[in-house]
Amino acid sequence: MEVSDKELDETLFSPLVTPGSICAVFGLRGVGFSVIMGCKSAGASRIIRIDLNKGKFEKAMAVGATECISPKDFTKPINEVLSEMTGNNVGFSFEVVGCLDTMVDVLTFCHSNYGTSVVVGAPPATKMLTYDPMLLFTGRTWKGCIFGGWKSTDDIPKIVTDFLARKFDLDQLVTHVLPFKKIQEGFELLYSGQCIRTVLTF
Template identity: 75%
Template sequence: MATAGKVIRCRAAVLWGPNQPLSVEEVEVAPPKEKEVRIKILAAGICRSDDHVIKGAMASKYPVILGHEAAGVVESVGEGVTIVKPGDKVIPLFLPQCRKCSTCLSPEGNLCILSDVTGRGVLGDGSTRFRCRGQPVYHFMGISTFSEFTVVGESAVAPIQAAAPPEKVCLIGCGFSTGYGAAVKTGKVTPGSTCIVFGLGGVGLAVIMGCKAAGAARIIGVDINKDKFAKAMAVGATECLSPLDSQQPVSEVLSERTGGGADFTFEVVGRLDTMVDALASCHMNYGCSVMVGAPPSTQKLSFDPMMLLTGRTWKGCVFGGWKSQDDVPKLVTDFMAKKFDLDTLITHILPFEKIQEGFELLTSGQSIRTVLTF
């Protein structure tokens, strides 16, 4: 492309500090360096993790460009890049796959050593590719997709089918894959089992879709917002309840309803109290509880260790346990083959300049997934 090797000036949503509104600004995006890829973003989803950074609950350096769930097209590549070429349709990966570290080499793990889960805010060489108002702007999770153009490491991009609709498959970059994989890959839900899903946002609904696909016989959705129940039932829940409807602890209510606890429970809220509730709601001897929601980075969890001693399994997963470069293209292929439906998760599509409205829809509970188009 004509812009290859040049600084690109474009729009991006910059967060100048915690608890401030996003500001759509003109930013400078430097060319990709060795083993880097510059991407033109076509569509990006708004995820709760982005909101955690805005509220200061997740570690980040400021100013920062958020966004980690997107689809786009390669604008240019740096020296040595072999996995993609200019013009390829791609999904940026907040969870990279270097294929060299011990985790990437293990058949079980997926949290690559290159992942920026601590909020470093820079690419592999320790610097940023963004500038705004004459100062550096930090990256978020290594991909920063709330920008018309972004730069990522080669290990943080996956090529996908050219025909894949970006406003839909962008959800495979985080929300759908995280929830669906939590059920089918991390939890390994079994046919005929009973599952409980705490939190019925976009990721929680994807967990339900995964439980249903795995053959669960009973899927109970739990949320304090009853407006979400109809959508949960539409994607596969067999019943829903609100913890506010009983004076009993919700774990006791659920244990009674399931005859001693569920086979599998999933926490998709990111709250410490619901993590313990989810653990207590699975069967005391053979139940498995999976943490999916991102917890507050400054808080510590305490619980009764007897809940584990008696036989429960407590697991956590990032990105549903998928190996990103290997599995994202396969998930896109499955979507194109109509093996699952993403339309049910998308409630709003907005132009990029209305990003602040998209976050207001999220925090007010009016949206499941809002997709921004560029």
């Protein structure tokens, strides 16, 4: 059976997010920005970014976020803030930090009955995750995500083709270009949260 280009695009950009849905994304590094772009391509109606680093909010809005908030600006738990902002209607939440505590918190961001929470950030290998099973018993779905859920052999050529056709713009994620001899500076920019992605030239 043949698959149309439109169906391929929908499969590539939205293996999870449905059009018109509300998404909450916790974490504003390179992968987090990519999640924003993916949610936008999938047709999400609202994409709310949650992060402590407000210096990246403007860039997040530029790539597709509709709102950006910091937990530091509120006295109540951020899941309650999101519930009030969205009428308790977050369909998809993404943890892109790799912290066990935030993984459980981000699970509570999504709707208790039909919401789906995706763990994108890599968790510490030596620690175990504990959580209240009632968070899942009521109907939430919790899943992990490696490589966006794509099959590299089949999907990488399609991603490259779509990038060359300018269906999405990765240039927005490159904030610094440095010569290779300044690689240490690149790491410092990364660890300090001053960059999204740095390209090293040879």
